[in-house]
Amino acid sequence: MRPRSSRDESGRQADGGIAIRVRNLRVNYGEHEVLHNIGFDVKAGETIAILGGSGSGKTTLLRSLVGLERPSGGAIWIRGQDLCCISPREMAELRKKFGISFQGGALFGSMTVGENVALPLREHTRLDDSTIEVLVRLKLEEVGLSGYEDYNPAQLSGGMKKRAAIARALTMDPEILFFDEPSAGLDPIIAAGIDDLILKLKRAFGMTIVVVTHELASAFLIADRMVLVDKGNIIAIGTPEEMKANPQPRVRQFLDRVPDPEVSADEGFLDRLTQNLRL
Amino acid sequence: MPVTETLGQATIDGLAYLGDLAILMGRSLHAIIVAPFQGQRLRGQRVVHQAMSAGVGAIPILSLISFFIGVIMALQSAYELRKLGAIALVARAVAISITRELAPLITAIVVIGRSGSAFAAEIGSMKVNEEIDALETMALDPIQFLVAPKLLAMLLMLPCLTTWADFMGILGGATFGVSVAGFTLGSYIQATLHSIAFRDIVTGLIKSVMFGAVITAVGCQEGLSTGLGAEQVGRSTTSAVVKSIFLVVAVDLVFTLLFYFTTSR
Amino acid sequence: MPLSITKRQNGAATIVDVTGEITLFNAPDLRKVLMELLKVEKARVIVNMTNSAYIDSAGVACLVEALKVARESKLPFAIFGLNRVAKEVFELTRLIHVFDVYGSEEEALRAAQQAPSSAAV
Numbered sequence: 001m002r003p004r005s006s007r008d009e010s011g012r013q014a015d016g017g018i019a020i021r022v023r024n025l026r027v028n029y030g031e032h033e034v035l036h037n038i039g040f041d042v043k044a045g046e047t048i049a050i051l052g053g054s055g056s057g058k059t060t061l062l063r064s065l066v067g068l069e070r071p072s073g074g075a076i077w078i079r080g081q082d083l084c085c086i087s088p089r090e091m092a093e094l095r096k097k098f099g100i101s102f103q104g105g106a107l108f109g110s111m112t113v114g115e116n117v118a119l120p121l122r123e124h125t126r127l128d129d130s131t132i133e134v135l136v137r138l139k140l141e142e143v144g145l146s147g148y149e150d151y152n153p154a155q156l157s158g159g160m161k162k163r164a165a166i167a168r169a170l171t172m173d174p175e176i177l178f179f180d181e182p183s184a185g186l187d188p189i190i191a192a193g194i195d196d197l198i199l200k201l202k203r204a205f206g207m208t209i210v211v212v213t214h215e216l217a218s219a220f221l222i223a224d225r226m227v228l229v230d231k232g233n234i235i236a237i238g239t240p241e242e243m244k245a246n247p248q249p250r251v252r253q254f255l256d257r258v259p260d261p262e263v264s265a266d267e268g269f270l271d272r273l274t275q276n277l278r279l
Numbered sequence: 280m281p282v283t284e285t286l287g288q289a290t291i292d293g294l295a296y297l298g299d300l301a302i303l304m305g306r307s308l309h310a311i312i313v314a315p316f317q318g319q320r321l322r323g324q325r326v327v328h329q330a331m332s333a334g335v336g337a338i339p340i341l342s343l344i345s346f347f348i349g350v351i352m353a354l355q356s357a358y359e360l361r362k363l364g365a366i367a368l369v370a371r372a373v374a375i376s377i378t379r380e381l382a383p384l385i386t387a388i389v390v391i392g393r394s395g396s397a398f399a400a401e402i403g404s405m406k407v408n409e410e411i412d413a414l415e416t417m418a419l420d421p422i423q424f425l426v427a428p429k430l431l432a433m434l435l436m437l438p439c440l441t442t443w444a445d446f447m448g449i450l451g452g453a454t455f456g457v458s459v460a461g462f463t464l465g466s467y468i469q470a471t472l473h474s475i476a477f478r479d480i481v482t483g484l485i486k487s488v489m490f491g492a493v494i495t496a497v498g499c500q501e502g503l504s505t506g507l508g509a510e511q512v513g514r515s516t517t518s519a520v521v522k523s524i525f526l527v528v529a530v531d532l533v534f535t536l537l538f539y540f541t542t543s544r
Numbered sequence: 545m546p547l548s549i550t551k552r553q554n555g556a557a558t559i560v561d562v563t564g565e566i567t568l569f570n571a572p573d574l575r576k577v578l579m580e581l582l583k584v585e586k587a588r589v590i591v592n593m594t595n596s597a598y599i600d601s602a603g604v605a606c607l608v609e610a611l612k613v614a615r616e617s618k619l620p621f622a623i624f625g626l627n628r629v630a631k632e633v634f635e636l637t638r639l640i641h642v643f644d645v646y647g648s649e650e651e652a653l654r655a656a657q658q659a660p661s662s663a664a665v
Contacts, residue, residue: 100416
């Protein structure tokens with residue numbers, strides 16, 4: 001009953017309905033390895049939430065999935081194509097099927113909101129200008145920003161910027177949608193609106209959706225499956241129910257929102273505080 | 280660290296930087312010259328926009344500066360020529376120094392201040408706000424989208440601005456010549472036309488095209504290599520200006536040497 | 545599946561049969577057909593979506609443009625045969641109540657004939 005079943009048959013969803021496959025992924029920032037041996041699958045049409053605290057490596061994971069970070073090891077396949085080995089042209093074709101909403105919005109400051117949303121259409125399609133206008137207004141309507149086409153991004157509040165960025169991510173009706181912290185910093189009503197939008201998109205367009213978040217409530221609401229990342233490792237994967245039942249202490253700590261225990265002030269602590277000092 | 284090691288490292292860094300600039304230029308030229316034949320359009324509107332702000336916007340300040348430089352050149356050369364009783368040669372001195380050297384250089388410096396720094400600031404803040412990432416993930420090549428239109432606009436506008444600066448500089452010289460050195464406007468123009476060869480103007484224009492390439496490459500490279508954080512944008516801008524001025528003068532030296540040795544015999 | 549668009553006359557209305565997926569890349573073809581029918585031939589247009597498995601936002605945007613032109617020239621413009629997915633898309637964009645959407649060709653045709661030369665409500 002997947003809405004885009006006809007697409008599967010036409011062979012465009014290669015690899016048996018797996019949209020994203022990650023195996024043994026390692027990513028380094030200089031000498032420092034931030035992701036160690038990550039592996040998971042995202043099925044076509046599935047919504048997956050990548051959860052983790054700040055500094056856990058979840059944003060790096062997302063950036064690797066869209067080809068913004070070069071892995072130092074392992075492989076990522078998207079729609080059956082290995083990201084390491086595809087030509088720039090194939091990468092460009094693949095990216096036209098992506099929609100990405102960045103954490104800070106990443107709207108182009110030199111363009112109006114409407115021009116931002118229209119940009120992928122103007123660059124990649126031969127749609128008439130009037131069709132693009134209508135489409136842009138439809139997308140802004142969907143995210144609750146109708147009437148803001150002619151505003152500059154600088155005139156929008158943080159939440160509005162984020163919603164405009166989501167509208168831009170949606171313009172090409174992508175097959176795979178990536179969200180980096182969609183509801184961080186938004187008020188609860190708007191955050192709930194965004195969760196609702198994600199659910200609708202999944203239902204109407206059968207999109208594969210990858211959401212990076214640390215908002216537990218939102219993740220439990222929208223995700224079919226969750227991946228919990230901690231210090232660069234995946235510590236748990238499963239449906240929301242499986243996660244709730246997971247007994248691992250670190251998983252429980254994250255889901256039950258327990259702070260890290262205080263480290264006792266031992267000798268090492270004193271050494272750290274007085275390191276490199278001549279007293 | 281020993282001096283030799285520091286020196287060696289600086290040389291390697293310098294060469295690596297020039298390599299980065301060359302790669303950036305190569306990719307932008309590819310986007311300008313080759314890509315349109317592969318069905319990827321060049322963004323004409325963006326080129327026009329850049330040409331307007333980098334070129335047309337520079338005209339008032341450039342006019343004023345090159346006029347002053349023309350007057351100054353006339354004064355300085357008259358100071359010496361007067362002693363030799365050859366004040367009539369002022370027109371010649373102004374014409375040659377302006378067209379061969381000063382107009383291209385002054386134009387480049389004005390453009391560095393107005394546009395080179397703006398390129399670094401614009402691209403740098405886009406980098407900081409993840410806009411460059413956003414472009415890439417929309418399957419839009421930042422070089423094709425951002426750098427190529429700037430480069431084309433600069434390659435077209437710098438020679439135009441330099442020609443204008445030639446004219447304004449000579450006008451400055453003429454103002455002095457007519458009011459102090461006993462020329463009439465007609466005789467000053469006559470003397471100028473006699474003393475400059477077509478070659479003088481062309482070598483100046485060739486230089487200005489090279490300056491345009493250098494300014495764009497440095498401005499955009501500094502922008503693209505901006506680190507994290509807003510204060511990095513300021514640093515990129517400053518270093519774009521300093522590096523551009525240095526490289527423009529270096530390129531000027533190389534080309535002047537080249538022109539000198541290809542014509543002296 | 546590639547998009548094919550055919551026109552046929554049924555009573556007072558022109559039925560536009562759309563077969564295949566309507567996407568960003570072929571929506572201009574649909575737009576061209578609809579605009580010509582509405583602007584040049586001043587036809588009463590009914591769009592048959594029964595054999596269209598998928599319509600994306602660009603397709604919807606084209607239909608919105610067509611609807612606007614029809615309303616301006618007081619021509620009836622209707623759609624029928626939306627499948628569940630297409631309905632979801634129309635609902636997501638809150639357009640399901642803006643368009644005249646019918647279940648079958650007969651219903652759409654009856655409505656198109658009843659509206660002599662003024663826009664359907």
